[in-house]
Amino acid sequence: MEDPQQENPQPDASAPTGWEKELQRLELVDASRVRIWRDEFRRLHVLVDGQTEHVDLRPAPAFPISEAAEFVSFLDEKGREAVLLRNPSGLDADSATALAEELSRAYFVPKIHHIYEIEDAHGAARWEVETDRGYRVFDVRDREDVRVVPGGRLMLQDVDGNRYEIESTHALDERSQRLLDTQV
Numbered sequence: 001m002e003d004p005q006q007e008n009p010q011p012d013a014s015a016p017t018g019w020e021k022e023l024q025r026l027e028l029v030d031a032s033r034v035r036i037w038r039d040e041f042r043r044l045h046v047l048v049d050g051q052t053e054h055v056d057l058r059p060a061p062a063f064p065i066s067e068a069a070e071f072v073s074f075l076d077e078k079g080r081e082a083v084l085l086r087n088p089s090g091l092d093a094d095s096a097t098a099l100a101e102e103l104s105r106a107y108f109v110p111k112i113h114h115i116y117e118i119e120d121a122h123g124a125a126r127w128e129v130e131t132d133r134g135y136r137v138f139d140v141r142d143r144e145d146v147r148v149v150p151g152g153r154l155m156l157q158d159v160d161g162n163r164y165e166i167e168s169t170h171a172l173d174e175r176s177q178r179l180l181d182t183q184v
Contacts, residue, residue, distance in 0.1 A: 029083060031090030036098045044102060046074050046083050054082045059102050072099065110136065112156075112166045115176040118183060124159060125183060131164065138162065146183050154184070 035047040043056040054074065062071035062084060074083040088099060110131035117128040124139040138158035140146060147155045154166040166172065169180060 029085055031085060031087050031095075034083075034085060034091065034095065036091065036095040038098055038102075044074075044098070046085075048083060057082055059099060061103070072103075109163045109165050112164050114173060115179045118179045127156070127158075129164070136164075138164070140183075143183060148184055154180075 029048050033049050035050075037045050039045060039055075044058070046054045046057055048054070054076070057074040057076060060073050060075055062073040070087065072085040072088050073081045074085065076082045088096070091099060110133040112129045112131050114130040115127065116130070117126075119126050121139060124141050126137065126139050128137050129135075138160070140156055141159050145157045149155055152168045152170050154169055156164045156166075158164070166180075169177065172180065
């Protein structure tokens with residue numbers, strides 16, 4: 001008589017599964033082990049331990065809202081993490097400059113300092129604001145696109161996917177705060 005377990009073998013419980021495989025593939029590194037630069041073709045290079053070189057990566061804050069300064073993820077052309085950098089403030093000066101330039105280019109987020117008007121515009125809210133990058137008018141589709149973040153911060157996304165930030169709702173003038181109260 002044949003053993004029924006031979007016909008339907010059970011999965012190996014010790015074999016890594018989806019997330020565990022991803023963690024094994026991912027390289028978590030401290031800033032002291034990394035060098036970052038751009039080549040003559042503007043491709044970003046990340047060299048780990050002077051040996052493993054990753055080319056043409058795109059940096060992204062791993063936790064852009066809660067832990068923006070603590071981890072930076074480097075994504076390959078398919079959007080998969082190749083390297084997770086811990087504590088980028090520990091990078092050498094040239095690497096820190098290359099990373100800061102790339103992040104500022106990829107993550108342009110104007111900071112709102114004053115709200116002139118928020119009015120209904122065909123089912124969306126039209127915001128008229130002053131930012132650190134100048135005067136802006138944009139539409140926000142619905143209230144889910146206005147996110148309250150701990151510490152009095154607010155993140156907004158307009159209908160075109162552009163993001164804006166209010167670093168401290170408490171620092172806004174009284175009129176701006178009243179207008180903002182209608183949206184959150």
